Amino acid sequence: MFKLIRHDAALILARDPAARSKFEVYCLYPGFHALLLHRGAHGLWRRGFKFSARLVAYFARIWTGIEIHPGALIGRGVFIDHGTGLVIGETAEIGDNVTLYQGVTLGGVTLNQGKRHPTLENDVIVGAGAQVLGPIVIGRGARIGANSVVTRNVAAGDTVTGIPAHSKNAKRNDKFMAYGLPCDGDVTNGAVSHDVGLIADCHERLAVLSDEVASLRQILSALEQKQRSGG
Numbered sequence: 001m002f003k004l005i006r007h008d009a010a011l012i013l014a015r016d017p018a019a020r021s022k023f024e025v026y027c028l029y030p031g032f033h034a035l036l037l038h039r040g041a042h043g044l045w046r047r048g049f050k051f052s053a054r055l056v057a058y059f060a061r062i063w064t065g066i067e068i069h070p071g072a073l074i075g076r077g078v079f080i081d082h083g084t085g086l087v088i089g090e091t092a093e094i095g096d097n098v099t100l101y102q103g104v105t106l107g108g109v110t111l112n113q114g115k116r117h118p119t120l121e122n123d124v125i126v127g128a129g130a131q132v133l134g135p136i137v138i139g140r141g142a143r144i145g146a147n148s149v150v151t152r153n154v155a156a157g158d159t160v161t162g163i164p165a166h167s168k169n170a171k172r173n174d175k176f177m178a179y180g181l182p183c184d185g186d187v188t189n190g191a192v193s194h195d196v197g198l199i200a201d202c203h204e205r206l207a208v209l210s211d212e213v214a215s216l217r218q219i220l221s222a223l224e225q226k227q228r229s230g231g
């Protein structure tokens with residue numbers, strides 16, 4: 001448990017440019033507190049103490065402004081930044097290293113019991129105010145733009161924005177960057193190494209072409225000499 005808490009705090013520190021120390025994360029991050037209380041509430045829920053579980057979740061909501069149903073399944077390294085107004089429904093499932101900003105809803109669109117809330121696979125980023133509704137699957141590493149409304153599955157690595165949300169066809173496999181932005185450093189490095197690779201290919205091709213031209217010249221001059229001596 002303590003290992004998990006330390007892991008969560010370390011990941012928050014790595015993902016929030018505003019975080020200065022683990023101590024600050026332990027004391028001043030409502031998302032961290034909400035997840036901590038959720039782990040307790042979820043344990044109670046699974047053991048059948050439904051009322052106590054909901055009581056803990058209710059207290060967590062008053063304290064943090066974040067409402068997580070104790071039945072929700074939440075993985076490791078999840079980061080709820082700011083968090084105010086965030087709602088996570090009972091049958092929602094959240095993978096590892098997911099990031100959620102304030103005002104996000106992982107909600108249902110049916111009164112039927114059973115699975116009715118979204119599943120977020122690992123490394124998903126959901127922008128502020130986004131509404132993700134229904135038993136849909138948001139694929140690994142997908143990004144959901146701020147204030148989007150998503151009611152359909154999102155493919156792994158895709159970015160969707162708008163109401164209703166549409167794909168920007170911007171599949172990315174890069175690492176986490178706060179606010180769902182492209183990884184400036186990595187993208188730049190990636191772009192540079194891509195360019196360096198292209199330039200290296202060009203050099204190689206140029207060398208091959210130079211050799212070919214040189215040997216063609218040799219053949220040509222040999223033919224010319226032959227022609228002269230013959231003629």
Ligand SMILES: CC(C)(COP(=O)(O)OP(=O)(O)OC[C@H]1O[C@@H](n2cnc3c(N)ncnc32)[C@H](O)[C@@H]1OP(=O)(O)O)[C@@H](O)C(=O)NCCC(=O)NCCS
Nearest residue numbers: 101127128143144145146147159161162170179180181182
């Ligand atoms: C969706 C998101 C991940 C896309 O990032 P990106 O790939 O870098 O996108 P860009 O900034 O290059 O924008 C590309 C286009 O999408 C549009 N766009 C970006 N985010 C949008 C959004 N949330 N809703 C609608 N359109 C959006 C841009 O206006 C731009 O449109 P254009 O091509 O017509 O000019 C990002 O904009 C986002 O919403 N991140 C969440 C940030 C957040 O919630 N921060 C809260 C911190 S407290």
